[in-house]
Amino acid sequence: MSWGSLGEFLAMGGYALYVWGSYAVAAGLIVVEIAMLVARRRRALEGLGAGRAGAGSAP
Amino acid sequence: MSQPSLVIGNINWFKYASPQTFFPLAGAMIPWFGWAAAALAAAGLYVGFFVAPTDHQQGEAYRIIFIHVPAAWMSMFIYLVMAFWAGVGLAFNTRLSHMMAQALAPTGALMTFLALWTGALWGKPTWGTWWVWDARLTSELILLFLYLGFMALQAAIDEPRRADRAGALLALVGSVNVPIIYFSVQWWNTLHQGASVSLTAAPRMAATMLAGMLLMAFAFWFYSIAASLHRVRTIILERERGADWVKEYARGLR
Numbered sequence: 148m149s150w151g152s153l154g155e156f157l158a159m160g161g162y163a164l165y166v167w168g169s170y171a172v173a174a175g176l177i178v179v180e181i182a183m184l185v186a187r188r189r190r191a192l193e194g195l196g197a198g199r200a201g202a203g204s205a206p
Numbered sequence: 207m208s209q210p211s212l213v214i215g216n217i218n219w220f221k222y223a224s225p226q227t228f229f230p231l232a233g234a235m236i237p238w239f240g241w242a243a244a245a246l247a248a249a250g251l252y253v254g255f256f257v258a259p260t261d262h263q264q265g266e267a268y269r270i271i272f273i274h275v276p277a278a279w280m281s282m283f284i285y286l287v288m289a290f291w292a293g294v295g296l297a298f299n300t301r302l303s304h305m306m307a308q309a310l311a312p313t314g315a316l317m318t319f320l321a322l323w324t325g326a327l328w329g330k331p332t333w334g335t336w337w338v339w340d341a342r343l344t345s346e347l348i349l350l351f352l353y354l355g356f357m358a359l360q361a362a363i364d365e366p367r368r369a370d371r372a373g374a375l376l377a378l379v380g381s382v383n384v385p386i387i388y389f390s391v392q393w394w395n396t397l398h399q400g401a402s403v404s405l406t407a408a409p410r411m412a413a414t415m416l417a418g419m420l421l422m423a424f425a426f427w428f429y430s431i432a433a434s435l436h437r438v439r440t441i442i443l444e445r446e447r448g449a450d451w452v453k454e455y456a457r458g459l460r
Binding site: 149150156159160161162164165166168169170172173176177180181183184187188191192194195196 | 255270313324327433440447
């Protein structure tokens, strides 16, 4: 392992902006995609009258 | 509607081309691919940050590779899979193939954007610039526009069958760009380095670096499968909303 402390790990040898900028945007976009997938499925089911669990709205 | 049949080895493969048959199958596969992706990503990040050594030339900046290369691989691979399903849809007129192509595009666009973004963040400390118009970077940017163009074209045409065919044509024509991206570093003199990993030569990096990269590549691959299967199920619900089995499925969730 190449890290002596948490601070050293976070500093990434002076490249923190570039390394964490890459990982943060990757993680953020994946979270956004999953949220969009869930929202689109919910919209489709609401259009079919399924609604949210336990709250089925009549057409 | 009668279904066409393609019987090879006593299995009618067109059975799985029916959205109704595929829908529960896709639903059952999503958690497996999703959890496998999460486990592989955890292992890949551990190897990438705690096992792989510091690079003697690039210091810690090289650790961007664990996202950059998997995202770039997936951006090209997803495009080829999308073009494949688009071609199958054109050839056999199977609705599900077109839906599959449609479901892959947003995830492909995400991977392409990530490859470009992490590439810029890697280029700045190593090349001294965020962006350069060399063949590798420019053809990857064209790939992003192909994905976005495919999605915009699908969205712009109201009649689904016409949207399918127009999108499929764009996807197929655009697939010539993928070998251009891949071989650009050999065909032209690019600032971007050549391939670090190939099937014919020993990899030019430490074994633990390679292991971390491959774990992340499989994580991205399985994630892409899970996301695309989830999206294709929603597209089936949207486009087959008139079918009795879809109404029944929705009623079952109430």
